[in-house]
Amino acid sequence: MKRIGVIGTGHTRFGVREDASIQELAFEAWREALADAGIEAGEIEAAWIAAVPGYQRQRSLAGVILEYLGLPPRPGWLTEAACASGSAAIHTAWQAMQAGTCEITAVVGCQKMTELETAQILALMGRAGDVQWESVFGVTFPGYYALFARRHMERYGTTREQLAAVAVKNHHYGALHPKAMFRKPVTAEKVLASAPVAEPLHVFDCCANADGAACLLLATEDRIRRLGREAVWLDGLGAATAPMSVLRREELDSLPSAAEAARIAYAQAGVGPADVDVAEVHDCFTIAEIIACEDLGFCERGAGGPLVADRRTWIGGDVAVNVDGGLKAKGHPVGATGVSMACEIVSQLRGRCGERQVPGARVGLTHNVGGIGQYCFVNLFRKD
């Protein structure tokens, strides 16, 4: 198995980006990544695009984006795994480089969501749950995660205050991230007093739909040596699935796909949860971050609420979680999110995160969930 490293990252500002089409967002991230890596566009041998179809009028999104980046005739296609599409693209690129058909590749995650009304987005997202048996009855994404939160509260005594602690932390760090959608800290009181969306989740328990793009340039170790570049190594890749229908899940207070993907990634990289210095986890809702910390082994099952409330996932704690603001404050342009997570981890391991730098970070993890956990990808990055 070849060692694969990241040699460049690019990232747009996330948020309402009325100034840019999806192609332009992709290009913004792409250009920054090329400059970061110090290579020319012509050196990229293949590219994978992550974007969830349906939010834009354009179909065949990979085709239009690859053209805009000037990539033809080089190969590429679109990967889709709902909100984990970006990680699916990273896995595809890694596999292609293992196969030996290419040595430098790009992964571009991008999404333009804010052209649609929020109600349209909610309806579309609901259909990423099981249409035949579930979304047809009106369940939405907040509804699914409210169900998970209720079960977690009932079983483990998790409280709304602990959920709020996730929002407080992530908005604290989001305020320090120049590319985040929301750059204001919030208090626990404000989170608790915000309007209910699906009890026990209120507005400040939910992440926001956004526009944005992120780009990762990957290369094989041989090629990185020849280029004379520094790299952050992608040493563990876990992917797993779970039944999409919650009716077919044994439990609702964890995501079985996340635990399985973590197991695979830890084994491949030869590290464990205690080795992780900094993690990006899929906090589409506050409860999701608590469950993620448990599924990843950062704490015992049921102990995720106290973990965050005791500030053990802040910088200086056991493991720094979502110190770029997470989906919660950075924003969640669905196709871009998995790639954005990887960009943050790479920046952390390069020591480039300024005020939100995790001191001495050597091992970083991304945890990217698709839909309500029907897909999960866990990746481990390391700086030699």
Place this chain on the structure above:
Amino acid sequence: MKRIGVIGTGHTRFGVREDASIQELAFEAWREALADAGIEAGEIEAAWIAAVPGYQRQRSLAGVILEYLGLPPRPGWLTEAACASGSAAIHTAWQAMQAGTCEITAVVGCQKMTELETAQILALMGRAGDVQWESVFGVTFPGYYALFARRHMERYGTTREQLAAVAVKNHHYGALHPKAMFRKPVTAEKVLASAPVAEPLHVFDCCANADGAACLLLATEDRIRRLGREAVWLDGLGAATAPMSVLRREELDSLPSAAEAARIAYAQAGVGPADVDVAEVHDCFTIAEIIACEDLGFCERGAGGPLVADRRTWIGGDVAVNVDGGLKAKGHPVGATGVSMACEIVSQLRGRCGERQVPGARVGLTHNVGGIGQYCFVNLFRKD
């Protein structure tokens, strides 16, 4: 590089399948492939789903299909490259096996199109062309290919009679294929007299939207030996892209992505056009088959019309092309098509095609185009 082989295929009847949902179609092909390979579902270590989002109300299609096949927690996601999505999934599976993370995988291509009205499908398909500069002005898929046909006629003297010869051949063979959508031969007179769609293309120059699924089971050579199975080897894989906008193409009478994908695949497999005994090419319109034969090197540029009119692409000719009926008569459930092509080639190389068997076929090729050529995949299969 590991050698990868096909150990099983499954295929539903294509056509209007009011009796089955997309999940059920996928299962029908999957079950047949498992029986064909003589293995249990539990032995499949990963699976990739090819389906184009938007034709069904369900989103996150891979999640719902993987669940229906009983695959979780095993990994998988969706690949999308418009009408070449099935080939993108085959490439992804091949790459994953090269990476060594799995030894037996499934590729399932499936699509349910006939729930929508034809006008809705046409509008959706038009958006797989460039929305910003082209489809906004009303161009549809038949319109794009009519443009290609006009240019080919003008430049090379290709005639409507030569286009009709493609339809006659493909309906002739479709009539012999028990799973084809259309099972009646047609005469050239009938093709020529059919109603115009976008001149010079008439109804019988166009393939039909369909429901259907196809499944391919792939394994590494080591695993195939251990299982004691026969295989058809996937020895060459070419993928390439082209500018999506026809405004940015140098020529309209060929698909540059097809010629490039063919070059890569031939080089990898160490064969040339003259070695190909049987080919499945992307005949979404009659002109597309003529252009494909030229892009693949089956004849000189511009000689595709006479090639088919002289019956040199019938069984017994230079190379047997689309002797399962092609998209034209077998039907075109877009996500399934690339996988269906591979199933036919594998069956041909196994000598299992009955009345439409190409005698002594040893080398087979698939040519699968996405959109209007923004993606093309060419794969080469071989029987030892």
